[in-house]
Amino acid sequence: MATSTHPAPARESHRKAGPTSGSGVNFGRVLKSEWIKVTTVPSTVILIASTVLVMIGIAALLAWQTTILFDAQSDPDMASQMQGAPDAAEISRDIPGSGLVIGQLLMASLAVVLIASEWATGMIRSTMVAVPRRTPALLAKQLIMALVSFVVGAGAAFLGYLIAQPILGSSDLGFGLGDEGVLLHIINTGSVLALVSIFAMSIGTLVRNTAGGVVTSIGVLLVLPIVVAIFGGGTEWVVDAARFLPSSGGEQMVATTIQEGALNQWQGALVLGGWALVLLVISLIVTKKRDV
Amino acid sequence: MIEAQALSKRYGAKTAVDAVSFTVQPGKVTGFLGPNGAGKSTTMRMIVGLDNPTGGRVTVNGSPYAQHRAPLREVGALLDAKAVHTKRSAYNHLRAMAATHGIPNSRVREVIELTGLGPVAKKRVGGFSLGMGQRLGIAAALLGDPHTVILDEPVNGLDPEGVQWVRHLAKGLAAEGRTVFLSSHLMSEMALTADHLIVIGRGRIIADAPIQTIIDGQGKVRVRVRADRPQDLLGSLAGEGVSSQVLEPELFEITGVEPRRIAEIALREGVLVYELTPLQVSLEDAYMELTQTEVEYHSHALPASGEAPAPAEGR
Structure with a gap:
């Protein structure tokens, strides 16, 4: 370059070539960046694909098992021995989203891994240098993961529904998308996964450690309700409070029949969504202040 | 242009950077020299907003780093070569960084060529040598064609050809009128590259002068x-x-x-x-x-056998 001996003019021309309108950071661009990050780590893509497959597989298995239960209940001899077993026709509606527990386990882990691995590898410093305001970067990552989770959950539930129909149909247990609660169940299977991923990623952001984040979020989502059921089952206030655990909120969101006195789907969404929102806000505030 | 005013960073009782004030001017290579643990990296991290100062402030091209609309176009920083997800390829890493500023993929390919990463660009960063990691960090720093370039120990792990390349790169960027701020703990490296020197020890600025003045004054x-x-x-x-x-x-x-x-x-x-x-x-x-009075980690000759090392007593 001929200008290199004249620093000042070179700088001027550089100025002009530099920031022009539209060259800065905006949320759409940060979203695109986070999308590239999610799709360019092979293990992430593999995990997402396997979650869908596992959820569909569980729906198919449960459909097959339900037909066996139904056949048994239709047989008068067997039915007399099966007092107290759930009604096959009733539980068949829960089949599309029946892989939700394992889906939560996988997507919550992935949500934690996506953020905590940035700390583990040091990538977070590149992220925060590119987006020094930090909040847009975290929100974009949360949004991408929530959308992926929703598509995984709702998509797997819909495919689970499609696969279950011919199996259930053989025992006359088939049902349609228009039947009461079915469509909401399928959509909310996605919504639960989306909220769970926000919940888990916020925890991952706070603890900045993959193992710690996975253990904490899985512990709260899947282990805590079991512990509460075992040790607090007899105590009234514990049972009452347990309805407001994040996992209980998720359960109610996908319920096809609401028990007397239980929260309905929307109230369940408020419970799980409330937990996710509170943790999200805390994680944003803490990250904004923290050194990375 | 980088301006620090009474910039401080304390971690509990330990003061890493102690009210330093300095200006890094455009159009020349400014070396940031100090022994390990002197506060070089902490200072550089505060410049790009990774660490919050406990006191004072630092601005780049007139405003704090985080307040720039297009920070990567203002400042390019290599802070440590390992700020990359190990399972992602170099190309995808740069693509993700570039996307935040709408920097086109053509620029990504340009910096890959410029830093000589071409043959390994599609390989996972986890398998990179320290030198290749360093080149990737420099590529990321140059993505936004920034006015100010900050490189923390850029020649670490580079082969002799790479060391020379970084030297030319730094000088070339400065000749284009950019601000180049480059840290090292090696005086000999600085003597070859820098026009101006800021020497730091135990978090304090010990010297801030053109390199010739320092050589003359001290030599x-x-x-x-x-x-x-x-x-x-x-x-x-x-x-x-x-x-x-x-x-x-x-x-x-x-x-x-x-x-x-x-x-x-x-x-x-x-x-x-x-x-x-x-x-x-x-x-x-x-x-x-x-x-010598400002280093944190002294090496001592081993005490003769049977002789206990002198206890460090308070004065």
Whole structure:
């Protein structure tokens, strides 16, 4: 370059070539960046694909098992021995989203891994240098993961529904998308996964450690309700409070029949969504202040 | 242009950076020199907003880093070569960084070519050598074609060809009128690359001057003198712009004047001189001298067997 001996003019021309309108950071661009990050780590893509497959597989298995239960209940001899077993026709509606527990386990882990691995590898410093305001970067990552989770959950539930129909149909247990609660169940299977991923990623952001984040979020989502059921089952206030655990909120969101006195789907969404929102806000505030 | 004003960083009781103020000017390479643990990296991390200062402030091109609309176009920083997800390829890493600023993929390919990463760009970063990681960090720093480039220990792990390349790169960027701020703990490296030097030790600025001034000032002839009437001799030398340090009643060091000149004055004043030893100071020595009271980790000779090391007692 001929200008290199004249620093000042070179700088001027550089100025002009530099920031022009539209060259800065905006949320759409940060979203695109986070999308590239999610799709360019092979293990992430593999995990997402396997979650869908596992959820569909569980729906198919449960459909097959339900037909066996139904056949048994239709047989008068067997039915007399099966007092107290759930009604096959009733539980068949829960089949599309029946892989939700394992889906939560996988997507919550992935949500934690996506953020905590940035700390583990040091990538977070590149992220925060590119987006020094930090909040847009975290929100974009949360949004991408929530959308992926929703598509995984709702998509797997819909495919689970499609696969279950011919199996259930053989025992006359088939049902349609228009039947009461079915469509909401399928959509909310996605919504639960989306909220769970926000919940888990916020925890991952706070603890900045993959193992710690996975253990904490899985512990709260899947282990805590079991512990509460075992040790607090007899105590009234514990049972009452347990309805407001994040996992209980998720359960109610996908319920096809609401028990007397239980929260309905929307109230369940408020419970799980409330937990996710509170943790999200805390994680944003803490990250904004923290050194990375 | 980078401007730090009374910039401080404390971690609990430990002060990593202690109210430093300095300006890094565009159009030249400014070296940031100091021993390990002196606060170089912490200072650089505060410049790009990764660490929040506990006191003071630092601005880049007029405003704090985080307030720029397009930070990567203002400042490119290599802070550590490992700020990359190990399972992602170099190309995808740069693509994700570029996307935040709408920087086109053509620029990503440009910096890959510029840094010589072409053959490994599609490979996972986890398998990179330290040198390749360093090149990737430099590629990321150059993505936004920034006015200010900050490189923390850029030659670490590079082969001789790479070291030379970084030197040319830094000088070339400065010649284009950009601000180049480059840290190292090696004086010899700085002597070859930097135009201006900021020396830091234990979180404090020890020297901030053009490199030639530092070399001249510190590399000046120093002469050890034993004489019977030091005051008379020093008094006569005072007009020559020298500095002196009295070590013993009749032993002192004079900096800034040739031994012959001292002998001439001594002869004229009738002072008895019974030692006149020129002390050669290399650049490396000058640096050691500048920082010896400011290093955090001293190495000591091993104590002789049976002898306990002297306990570090409070003064």
